[in-house]
Amino acid sequence: MPSNAPSPSRRRLLQSIAAVLGASALAGCGGSGSASGTARAGPNVEPPQDALTDPTHVSLRNSELAPIVEDPDSETDASESDTAGTPRFDDWQHDLVVDAERAGSLTFADVDGADEARALLDETDFESESVYVEGHVVPECYERRLCWVRWTDSEIETDYARILRDADVACEADADDFVTNLIRIPAALNPDDVRSYGSSSGSGPCRRPAGERTEGESA
Structure with a gap:
């Protein structure tokens, strides 16, 4: 078998892909606002006109299901803990x-990219910018690549491309990782x-706005 052939675990994942396409519920940890998440079975759609398609961000991944x-x-909050007192992980x-004071108080797990994430916070001008921190569980053989973010004074929305990781990345079909994105928003929210x-x-790569596509690039 060629060295870059999909592992049996990866093949099992492809065969059971429908199992990971269900909707995910956002668990609020930064406020009491409502939250929702959806997964599209088809390809990514064109970004909305008011979306920022190339936001400054850092993506961190933890092989443990831990913040x-x-x-x-x-x-x-006691309601967010299990019976043993351990915080529930959604x-x-x-x-x-x-604000810079709170940004400085945040701590990071020992994962790749933590220094870059700290630098992003340190370099943010909180007089005119904010940092949205969004974490989610991802199947170990997949990544969710940030496509765009958009916001109003009362709402924040993101969109991701769901992509298989490189064939040389060891992974198991029934295992999950936790991923956190720190996304700089150019607005003081x-x-x-x-x-x-x-x-x-959605599946496949991020779609670019029509005006940014090169000649011959698919819609």
Whole structure:
């Protein structure tokens, strides 16, 4: 068998792909606003006109189902813990960082890219920018690549491309990782006003706006 052939685990994942295309529910950790997540069985759609398609961001991945970015000053609500007192770990998490003091208090798990994530926070001008922190569970053989983000004073929405990882990446079909994206938004948002968080994902690469496509590039 060629060295770059899909592993049996990867083949099993492809054969059972429908099992990972279901909708995911966002679990709020940065506020009391509503949240939702959806997965499209088909390809990604063209970005909305008001979407930012190339946001400054850092993506962190943890092979353990454990938070990557944490606020040591926050108190865990008892309703968000299991009977043993361990914080419950949900599929989706979201947070909005809007000032340098809180940004400096955040801690990172020992994962690749943590230094870049810290630099992103340190270099953010919170007078005119915010950092949206969005975490989600991802099947180990997949990545979700950020396509775009858009926002209003009361809502933040993201979209991802769901892509198989390279064939030389060891993975198991029934295993999950946790991924967190720190996304810089060029607007000074108020967390108390943001009441809704949403995310979606589709198969294949991110679609670019029609005006940015090269000649012959598929729609």
